[in-house]
Amino acid sequence: MPKITQSLDAEQAEFDAKVKQIEEWWNTPRQAHIQRPYSATRIASLRGLLPQKYASSDMALKLWAQLNEHRANGTHEMTFGVTDPIIASQMAKYSQSLYVSGALCGFSEVSEPGMDCCDYPLDTVPKVVDKIFKSQCWHSQRQNHYRMLQSKEARANLENWDYLTPIVADGDMGFGGLTSTVKMTKLFVEAGVAMFHLDDLAIGKKKFTVGQGRTVVPTSEYLDRLTAARMQIDIMGADTMLLCRCDVDHSEFITDVIDVRDHKYVRGATLPVKSLQETLKEAVEAGSPNLLTVRAEWIASAKLLTFDEAVQAIATEAEYAAYTSKLGSGVKSIRERRSAAKETVSEEIFFDWDLPRSREGQFFYKSCVSAIVERALLAAPLGDVTWARMDMPNWKDIVSFHTQIREVYPDRLFAFGYTGDYDYPKAGFSPEAIKSFPSDMAKLGVAWQVQPIWALQGINYQTEKFAKLWRERGIEGYVEEIQKPALATKPLTDGFEKPSYSGSYLCDTFWDTVAVRDIGEGQGGKISEKRIR
Numbered sequence: 001m002p003k004i005t006q007s008l009d010a011e012q013a014e015f016d017a018k019v020k021q022i023e024e025w026w027n028t029p030r031q032a033h034i035q036r037p038y039s040a041t042r043i044a045s046l047r048g049l050l051p052q053k054y055a056s057s058d059m060a061l062k063l064w065a066q067l068n069e070h071r072a073n074g075t076h077e078m079t080f081g082v083t084d085p086i087i088a089s090q091m092a093k094y095s096q097s098l099y100v101s102g103a104l105c106g107f108s109e110v111s112e113p114g115m116d117c118c119d120y121p122l123d124t125v126p127k128v129v130d131k132i133f134k135s136q137c138w139h140s141q142r143q144n145h146y147r148m149l150q151s152k153e154a155r156a157n158l159e160n161w162d163y164l165t166p167i168v169a170d171g172d173m174g175f176g177g178l179t180s181t182v183k184m185t186k187l188f189v190e191a192g193v194a195m196f197h198l199d200d201l202a203i204g205k206k207k208f209t210v211g212q213g214r215t216v217v218p219t220s221e222y223l224d225r226l227t228a229a230r231m232q233i234d235i236m237g238a239d240t241m242l243l244c245r246c247d248v249d250h251s252e253f254i255t256d257v258i259d260v261r262d263h264k265y266v267r268g269a270t271l272p273v274k275s276l277q278e279t280l281k282e283a284v285e286a287g288s289p290n291l292l293t294v295r296a297e298w299i300a301s302a303k304l305l306t307f308d309e310a311v312q313a314i315a316t317e318a319e320y321a322a323y324t325s326k327l328g329s330g331v332k333s334i335r336e337r338r339s340a341a342k343e344t345v346s347e348e349i350f351f352d353w354d355l356p357r358s359r360e361g362q363f364f365y366k367s368c369v370s371a372i373v374e375r376a377l378l379a380a381p382l383g384d385v386t387w388a389r390m391d392m393p394n395w396k397d398i399v400s401f402h403t404q405i406r407e408v409y410p411d412r413l414f415a416f417g418y419t420g421d422y423d424y425p426k427a428g429f430s431p432e433a434i435k436s437f438p439s440d441m442a443k444l445g446v447a448w449q450v451q452p453i454w455a456l457q458g459i460n461y462q463t464e465k466f467a468k469l470w471r472e473r474g475i476e477g478y479v480e481e482i483q484k485p486a487l488a489t490k491p492l493t494d495g496f497e498k499p500s501y502s503g504s505y506l507c508d509t510f511w512d513t514v515a516v517r518d519i520g521e522g523q524g525g526k527i528s529e530k531r532i533r
């Protein structure tokens with residue numbers, strides 16, 4: 001292996017130039033809002049010596065421009081979840097972006113399908129992004145080639161689609177420790193993603209079926225995840241966008257109390273009862289048929305509250321006012337809260353956050369808008385877009401959240417997911433309110449909106465309908481209901497009129513181009529170069 005013979009001075013000069021280039025890049029309009037806790041020197045030192053350029057940057061810059069235009073106009077992009085390149089090709093005609101959903105990938109892109117527990121390998125979603133992005137490039141190539149086979153006049157009558165639709169993808173919680181997040185980020189950037197999201201959910205605790213809420217990680221762990229992803233994007237010198245998703249809405253647990261910023265939302269028992277785990281163990285030993293009921297009864301008996309709620313429940317009005325004024329503003333740990341209560345409240349406050357801990361050690365947590373706002377504000381400088389994921393749309397909370405964030409970051413871009421199970425009437429939405437929901441949100445800066453799991457309802461529904469038709473009417477049904485309407489669409493749509501979606505003209509030209517050597521330019525009458533001229 002040859003040694004690098006560059007002088008130390010040359011090496012230093014090259015390194016200093018790289019640092020300068022990174023600093024200049026971080027000052028570009030696309031990057032200027034991002035605040036990193038590390039230096040350009042650190043990033044330069046983490047780079048390899050082979051400079052790379054990633055299509056992810058081009059796609060991100062495109063999405064960045066689209067979304068900022070929407071924000072400025074109070075409009076929005078509306079897309080849905082997809083894992084299939086064919087579906088993606090048709091979406092390109094109406095959507096400015098695509099979404100690769102983790103839940104969908106978990107159902108259809110793995111050999112062992114299952115519920116959205118995020119238990120598939122970290123490269124699952126990046127591989128789907130790669131597949132779709134390559135198909136977008138191919139569609140763009142075949143369309144461009146077909147156009148260039150036509151005269152300028154003929155081209156005026158052809159549809160001309162932008163197949164290079166920016167892809168937004170689901171990075172869930174980063175799939176492990178920080179090195180996993182770094183590796184997943186690298187795969188996403190290499191695959192051509194425009195933006196991906198990371199959330200604050202706990203790995204291995206994404207449970208939706210047991211009637212319990214979500215589990216979030218401490219604020220510090222969430223910020224570390226985002227920082228790890230941002231660092232890797234910077235190492236790659238990419239403009240890839242990072243979407244900071246926060247899952248505090250409807251979360252019931254937090255994995256740890258290590259971060260004092262979370263203390264005010266941790267719930268504890270306010271009565272000196274037996275611990276939840278002891279109670280459940282005894283119930284199992286006694287052969288109790290329904291542990292969920294035992295758990296619910298225990299929760300009621302322990303009177304779970306946050307520390308501040310516990311103080312309020314016991315203190316007089318004057319004492320509680322003295323307590324809050326003693327606490328003052330800023331982040332206060334549980335220790336500081338206890339000592340403020342000791343000084344201001346006559347009765348002793350019983351508060352124990354260990355008694356309710358779950359079998360896996362989780363602490364009970366109080367989900368509320370202020371908790372989401374606090375996290376989102378801390379996360380915002382590391383990313384480009386903010387998404388407060390909701391289990392059920394709550395218009396009051398939506399307005400409150402976005403307004404509070406915009407007070408601090410007026411130009412913030414937001415995302416929103418129309419989770420498949422939303423029961424809009426139950427959430428108080430009239431048919432008119434459902435209709436105007438997307439544009440009402442756009443006015444709050446929610447420029448990117450997605451129905452992530454459309455395929456579950458949509459493809460199932462459409463396929464079931466077609467399977468029935470096929471079963472009942474066979475090829476006649478196909479011809480009448482599929483082929484004819486598809487062919488009746490305008491020329492060169494993807495209903496399979498010639499020259500077709502298959503890109504046959506592209507491989508014809510490959511063959512022609514190669515055969516030129518044997519048959520001679522101008523012979524055979526199919527030389528694509530001739531046709532172009």
Ligand SMILES: C[C@](O)(C(=O)O)[C@H](CC(=O)O)C(=O)O
Nearest residue numbers: 101102103417419420452453
């Ligand atoms: C966006 C999401 O992460 C997904 O995997 O598509 C899911 C979708 C859903 O549950 O509807 C989520 O919002 O958690």
